[in-house]
Amino acid sequence: MSWIDTKRIFRSGLLNFSRSGVVSVASVLVVTITLCVITFIILLQAVLHFSLAQIEDKVDITLYYTVDASDQQMMDLEDSVKALPEVASIIFVSRDDALTKFKERHQDDYLTLQALEELGENPLSASLNIKALDPTQYEGIAKFLGSDNALAKDGTNIIDKVNYFQNKVVIDRLTNIIESARMIGILLTFILVIISIIITFNTIRLTIYIAREEIGVMRLVGAENKYITGPFMVEGVIYGFIAAVASMIIFLPISLWFGERMTDFFGINLFHYYIDNFFQVFVIILVSGVALGSLSSFLAIRKYLKK
């Protein structure tokens, strides 16, 4: 297509948009609603991601060593656990650290502290806090710890207990909740996006239906398809562009409101997230809006271009 054709198509699209009044406003509003839904989904995914990450972070298992396990034996087992591909991180808590923490936790509990004094020695064992990459992998790690691979070199068992089996029900339930929440998020995203696209497509189809006689006239004067389709696609691009800017502006006060009130609940300040990712979100929304507008126009007009 030549430069002069492109220029004429753009000029015609701009003029049609500015002269179509209510039809243009209605189309922009519908595309804006669609893009608001997409922006909402992006923020929802962020909230979901951070909330689930926080819950995941709270899930772990702890291995308690026997009191007579030597430092070398504990280090050997630590190395074996660290080498497992499912393990994200481990934290070793020595007997002394465990005692210090215990005392801190019970600093107002005089009776407990006195009982500890009377024992005369540290009754607490060292422990290893293990976090898996994925909550579903804890069972595998627990099985490893219960197997012969976890025995010391001399064949002795230095593991007193692993709290996975006590916490299994809670871990499984949390894992299920996390998985379900992710699935619901994906499903919700899919449904909302599909509904929005259908509504936008139908609105644009309606605007082109209104212009069907105009299209017929253009064909009668011998206009090629690019000359007929082009201006409508330009209008679609304008709808998308204006709607993208509008939805970005609309979400500034919304995210601010949620940021001020719901940060503790969500585990993320939505306003900060929105501002930090403003450019990326804008690009996604703009591309979605422009693609949605122009593609809907293109698909809707094809029907009227048949010979």
Next chain:
Amino acid sequence: MSFESMYWPEPRRLKLTVCYKMIYFNNVSKIYAPDSVSLKDINLTISPGEFVSIVGHSGAGKTTLIKLILAEEKPSEGTVFFESLDIHNLRANDVPRYRRRIGTVFQDYRLLPNKTAYENIAFAMEAAGKSDDEIKSDVPHVLELVDLIAKTHHFPHQMSGGERQRLAIARAIINQPEVVIADEPTGNLDPINTYEVVQILKKINDLGTTIILTTHNRGVVESVGKRVITLEKGKVVRDDKDGRYVI
């Protein structure tokens, strides 16, 4: 400036006598359904420079005939030729180029409502690939020709019926087509505007452009006084060279 010099700045056409077929219907039938026969075994020839009026009752097949010439419909049987071109064997990409050889005027004007008078005409030129300079120079001329220069920046809804029809004629002739098809162009007009439109069509014909006019208006046919084809129930029942309106 004379009509002639405005329409064809450099006279390039001569008044042609009937010498070859410009539009040729060869045993053409158009059947929408077994009980809905719009045209049946039409054989007719229209030569370059002719002014042909097609008359007939509603449903006689006038509009179908026009649609076949404009490649809007395909015949069920037979062939329609435009010069040596089999209209209905054109590739989809060639149809727009073919339509640019024909100017069209309709009873309901069929103007682009969101474009001004100037832009309506300019659009037809843009579609034909004319340059901006040509558009700037030709559009005012043709607007002057149909006495609409004062309405250059008016939208169709701001114009009267007669003005809209003159604008439609201006758009039809701007690319200097070989044929102008006018489908009931005076159907919505009062007698004065009807007279003006007919006079413009006659002048265009005098300059060598073939005119095909469908009408119900006896006065129009008689004032033109040229060939009249009468259709009845999809058949040609009369083809008079002397402009007689008989239904």
